[in-house]
Amino acid sequence: MVAASPIPIRSKKTKAVGIPTIDLSIQNKSKVSRLIVNACEELGFFKVINHGVPKEVVSSMRDEGTQFFAKTIAEKQRAGPARPFGFGCRNIGVNGDMGELEYLLLHTNPLDISERSQSINSDDPTKFSCAVNDYVHAVRELACEILDLAAEGLWVPDKFVFSRLIRDVHSDSVFRINHYPPLVNPVKEWDPSPSNIGFGEHSDPQILTILTSNDVAGLQICFQDGLWVPVPPDPTSFYVIVGDALQALTNGRFVSVRHRALANSTRQRLSMMYFGAPPLNSWICPPPEMVSPRNPTLYKPFTWSDFKNAAYSLRLGDTRLDLFKTATC
Ligand SMILES: C=C1C[C@]23C[C@@]1(O)CC[C@H]2[C@@]12CC[C@H](O)[C@@](C)(C(=O)O1)[C@H]2[C@@H]3C(=O)O
Ligand SMILES: O=C(O)CCC(=O)C(=O)O
Numbered sequence: 519m520v521a522a523s524p525i526p527i528r529s530k531k532t533k534a535v536g537i538p539t540i541d542l543s544i545q546n547k548s549k550v551s552r553l554i555v556n557a558c559e560e561l562g563f564f565k566v567i568n569h570g571v572p573k574e575v576v577s578s579m580r581d582e583g584t585q586f587f588a589k590t591i592a593e594k595q596r597a598g599p600a601r602p603f604g605f606g607c608r609n610i611g612v613n614g615d616m617g618e619l620e621y622l623l624l625h626t627n628p629l630d631i632s633e634r635s636q637s638i639n640s641d642d643p644t645k646f647s648c649a650v651n652d653y654v655h656a657v658r659e660l661a662c663e664i665l666d667l668a669a670e671g672l673w674v675p676d677k678f679v680f681s682r683l684i685r686d687v688h689s690d691s692v693f694r695i696n697h698y699p700p701l702v703n704p705v706k707e708w709d710p711s712p713s714n715i716g717f718g719e720h721s722d723p724q725i726l727t728i729l730t731s732n733d734v735a736g737l738q739i740c741f742q743d744g745l746w747v748p749v750p751p752d753p754t755s756f757y758v759i760v761g762d763a764l765q766a767l768t769n770g771r772f773v774s775v776r777h778r779a780l781a782n783s784t785r786q787r788l789s790m791m792y793f794g795a796p797p798l799n800s801w802i803c804p805p806p807e808m809v810s811p812r813n814p815t816l817y818k819p820f821t822w823s824d825f826k827n828a829a830y831s832l833r834l835g836d837t838r839l840d841l842f843k844t845a846t847c
């Protein structure tokens with residue numbers, strides 16, 4: 519049985535379009551690998567079902583997030599300011615990007631989580647840090663499984679070439695919870711005018727993002743023809759986003775998808791993202807099998823630290839990989 523059933527969505531502008539859904543419980547792993555590679559090449563985005571992440575792990579994390587955002591602004595600010603880690607409200611990054619959201623941004627290093635938990639849930643910091651550690655552990659395993667299947671589907675002999683980077687104890691992975699309160703003055707429900715933008719258009723800089731949300735819509739992805747497509751919320755599944763670093767690691771074969779989140783006029787939206795990243799000193803350089811005379815090197819070799827510095831010096835919507843293109847492309 520093969521599950522590549524795209525969810526048909528009728529967009530305002532055009533035709534019915536689909537987001538691939540991949541069933542990770544399928545026994546035929548080479549088939550799953552091919553489905554993952556196709557989705558990463560064509561869209562850089564797909565949904566996974568039967569993913570193996572225990573639902574209690576997700577619900578505990580969601581409950582902790584919900585409790586945190588229900589606090590007063592003064593209480594929440596004790597966890598901040600997000601420079602880059604902590605609590606942020608409306609400001610995204612430090613270069614003037616704004617959105618209709620508040621968020622918690624955490625490094626996934628257990629020591630950092632433990633320290634930060636003291637100010638996030640002062641009544642029971644251990645409850646908060648356990649929820650985050652369990653969640654991060656489970657979604658990192660999911661990300662690694664997907665990356666191993668992707669490497670197999672690309673016929674790269676070193677199956678762990680990508681997952682090794684995010685499994686490393688020094689990995690620079692981060693975890694984010696976004697909270698989009700209902701809009702006070704909505705322009706029009708799905709009008710992507712600035713006042714409805716929850717989180718502006720961008721690609722994720724890391725290797726792979728694992729995203730889930732509550733049952734409130736808002737996330738949109740941009741197809742390669744420029745068409746924006748709403749992603750149906752599904753609290754039981756995860757959406758997988760190819761990041762810039764994976765685009766570079768596959769020498770441009772996989773595409774980092776541009777996406778954004780719109781705020782909703784009536785209901786609050788809660789989304790949780792694990793951004794799998796390498797250690798700061800790791801080289802982002804494709805394995806030799808990804809380069810050939812027909813597919814010459816697209817990007818100069820760079821470290822994750824180089825790339826991260828570039829990302830943080832730019833605006834949210836900038837195409838930061840362009841800075842690292844080789845002269846020939
Ligand atoms: C405007 C910015 C916010 C961001 C850092 C940046 O300078 C450009 C990339 C942004 C982004 C997008 C994906 C993740 O949400 C994030 C944590 C990341 O790694 O890159 C954010 C950064 C952020 O909010 O600090
Ligand atoms: O909140 C969302 O659904 C998307 C947020 C996002 O893309 C991000 O935080 O990088």
Ligand SMILES: [Fe+2]
Pocket residue numbers: 720721722777
């Ligand atoms: Fe993102």
